[in-house]
Amino acid sequence: MIIVVSDVHMAERLNDRQVEADDAMFLEFLDRIASDQLSSGGHLVLLGDIVDLWRRDFGRALMDSESMLSKLVEISRKATVHYVAGNHDLHMLRMCELAGSRFPFEVTKTLPLEDDGTKLFFIHGYQLEVLANPYCKSMTAYETFAEGLCLAGDDTGNAADKLWDTFKVAKSALDGIKRLPSDVKGAIDSMMQSPGIRMTGPHNVRTIVEQLASSMARVVYLGMKPDEFLIFGHTHRPFCDQKNHVANTGSWNKxxxxxxxxxxxDEGHITPKTFLP
Ligand SMILES: [Mn+2]
Incomplete structure (x- = not known):
């Protein structure tokens, strides 16, 4: 049994009733799967953007997620917990690297798994948005900005401006990037836009992302095996396409x-589900 969930964006805004309600519902969900689907083992795949480190102070967002993190540690005693980093929690990768084997679960950018003969490949999906970008397709630039936004975030939501200030002072921070967007500040600002604006704007990014995810060219740009079923998140639009072997986890009411x-x-079958309290 494998349970996959993405785009919870935990602790994304302070004093927001809806965010508090959604976060509480996620804790209920973790309790449910711990005593039901994963009670005798299995895998929990956290498919990225679980904690939102872009819109909050990084340390505070983590502290506000402590109940969730405790539950993950609890679940990891029975089942295997995998954390696939998303753009909003890309810094989890670095935290895991720094803590090494003492980190409570494995954090990666991609994850291959198998369930009863069905081969699966998990990725958050920001990688597909980078490829869908008409102006700059540099993964290094995107990941540098995404990790920078995790660290520059504060409780006023000014991560983009703060990151830009950092780059203005230390231009060397951009040295490792071979292809920079022509308008760096504009690119960072656009990353902070809501998915609704980014994905359904004039460039029709969501459609291109979904086409890229369905295309067999993914064996090259995602490093997938041809017989793997792709599961991703990021766009917040859930779907399951059995014919093209691709599914999206959707989001936690975002x-x-x-x-x-x-x-x-379960038993190699992929089923989209809705959590009901
Ligand atoms: Mn995302």
Missing amino acids: EPCDYYSFIEI
Whole structure:
């Protein structure tokens, strides 16, 4: 049994009733799967953007997520917990690297798993948005900005301006990037836009992301095996396309998904699910 969930964006805003309600619902969800689907083992795949480190002070967002982190540690005693980093929590990778084997679960950018003969490949999906960008397709630039936004975040939500200030002072921070967007500040600002604006704007990014995810060219740009089923998140739009071997986890009641969506994989079958309290 594998349970997959993404885009919870825990602790993304302070004093926001909806965020508090969604976060509480995620704790309930973790309790449910711990005593039900994962009670005798299995895998929990956290498919990125679980904690939102872009819109909050990094340390405070983590402290506000302490109940969730405790539950993950609890679940990891029975089942295997995998954390696949998203753009909003890309810095989890570095925290895991620094702590080494003492980190409570493995954090990676991609994850291959198998369930009853069905081969699966997990990725958060920001990688597909980078490829869908008409102006700059540099993964290094995007990941540098995404990790920078995790660290520059504060409780006023000014991560983009703060990161830009950092780059203005220390231009060397951009040295390792071979292809920079022509308008760096504009690129960082656009990353901070809500998925609704980014994904459905004039460039029709969501459609291109979904086409890229369905295309067999993914064996090259995602390093997937041809017989693997791709599961990703990031766009917040849940779907399951059995024919093209691709599914999206949706999101935890984040626009445009207005319910608590996740994916269950049992005996090799991939099923989109809704969590009901
Ligand atoms: Mn994302």
